[in-house]
Amino acid sequence: MANLIYRLGGEQLSVALNRRLGLPSRRTLIRNGTFININATIGAIQQSDFITNIRNAILSASTTPAFSGHTVCIDEIALQEKADFDSKSQRVVGICHQHADAVNLTIRDAESAIRIAESLSGEECHLGKEATVIAITTWGNDSIHPVLAAASCKSETPAQIAAIIKDAIRSWSDSGAKHKLGPIWSVATDGDATRRRGFHDEFLKHKINELAEISQLSIPFGDVRLLPGLNCFVGDECVTLDFDPKHIFKRKFFYFTFIMHCL
Numbered sequence: 001m002a003n004l005i006y007r008l009g010g011e012q013l014s015v016a017l018n019r020r021l022g023l024p025s026r027r028t029l030i031r032n033g034t035f036i037n038i039n040a041t042i043g044a045i046q047q048s049d050f051i052t053n054i055r056n057a058i059l060s061a062s063t064t065p066a067f068s069g070h071t072v073c074i075d076e077i078a079l080q081e082k083a084d085f086d087s088k089s090q091r092v093v094g095i096c097h098q099h100a101d102a103v104n105l106t107i108r109d110a111e112s113a114i115r116i117a118e119s120l121s122g123e124e125c126h127l128g129k130e131a132t133v134i135a136i137t138t139w140g141n142d143s144i145h146p147v148l149a150a151a152s153c154k155s156e157t158p159a160q161i162a163a164i165i166k167d168a169i170r171s172w173s174d175s176g177a178k179h180k181l182g183p184i185w186s187v188a189t190d191g192d193a194t195r196r197r198g199f200h201d202e203f204l205k206h207k208i209n210e211l212a213e214i215s216q217l218s219i220p221f222g223d224v225r226l227l228p229g230l231n232c233f234v235g236d237e238c239v240t241l242d243f244d245p246k247h248i249f250k251r252k253f254f255y256f257t258f259i260m261h262c263l
C-alpha cells in the first residue's frame with residue numbers, strides 16, 4: 001500500500017500518510033523492501049532468457065527456496081501499449097514476442113527506427129498489449145520468483161504457448177536449479193482458453209499405470225490410485241497440470257446455472 005501511494009502520489013503524499021496514518025515511510029520501504037530484478041525479454045522468447053533470470057533472481061538471491069517441488073505459473077499483466085528504447089542492449093522494447101522476428105529491433109540510426117515504425121504500421125509486428133509473466137513458486141512456502149516477462153499481442157497458438165512452458169521447465173534443469181532446489185512438479189494456469197488447450201495436449205498426454213512411478217513421495221500409491229475421479233494423466237517427467245480452482249468452480253457454476261435455466 002505504501003509503495004502504491006508513493007508511486008501514485010509521490011513523496012509528499014507518502015510523507016503525509018506516514019505522519020497521519022502511520023504507513024511505512026519511504027526510507028523504511030527502501031531499507032526493508034525486497035526487490036527482484038529480472039531481464040525483460042526483448043524480441044522472441046529464448047531459452048537463455050529463462051536461464052539468465054533463474055540464475056540471477058533465484059540461484060544468486062540471498063534467500064533461495066528450500067529443496068522441494070516447484071510449480072511453473074503463467075499469467076498476463078496489462079501493459080501500456082508503447083515502445084521504448086533499452087540503452088543497455090540498444091534495442092527497442094515493447095514489441096510483441098510473437099512477431100518480433102519480423103523486424104530488426106536494434107537501433108543504429110534514424111533509418112532503423114523508421115523501419116521499425118513502418119513494420120508496426122504495416123502490422124508485421126505489434127506493440128505488446130499485455131506482458132506474459134512466468135514465475136516459479138515453491139511447495140511448502142509462499143515464495144514466488146518471476147523468470148520471464150515478455151510483451152505479447154496474444155496471438156500465440158496452443159502449441160506455441162505449451163512450447164514456451166516446456167522451455168521454462170527445460171531451463172530449470174539446464175540452469176542447475178533442479179539439482180540444487182528440486183524438480184518441477186506441476187504447471188499452473190488460469191482459465192485462458194488457448195493455454196488450457198495447449199497445456200491439455202502437453203500435460204495430460206501420459207496415463208500413469210501405477211502412481212508409484214512418481215518416486216518423490218512416500219504415499220501408499222496402490223490405494224491412492226483407486227480413488228474415484230483421481231486424474232492419472234501427466235506430462236513428460238510426471239509433471240501435472242493445475243488449473244486454477246477458481247476458474248473450474250466458475251465454469252461448473254455457469255453450466256449448473258445454464259442447466260437450471262433450461263429446465
Ligand SMILES: [Zn+2]
Binds near residue numbers: 155
Ligand atoms: Zn504480434
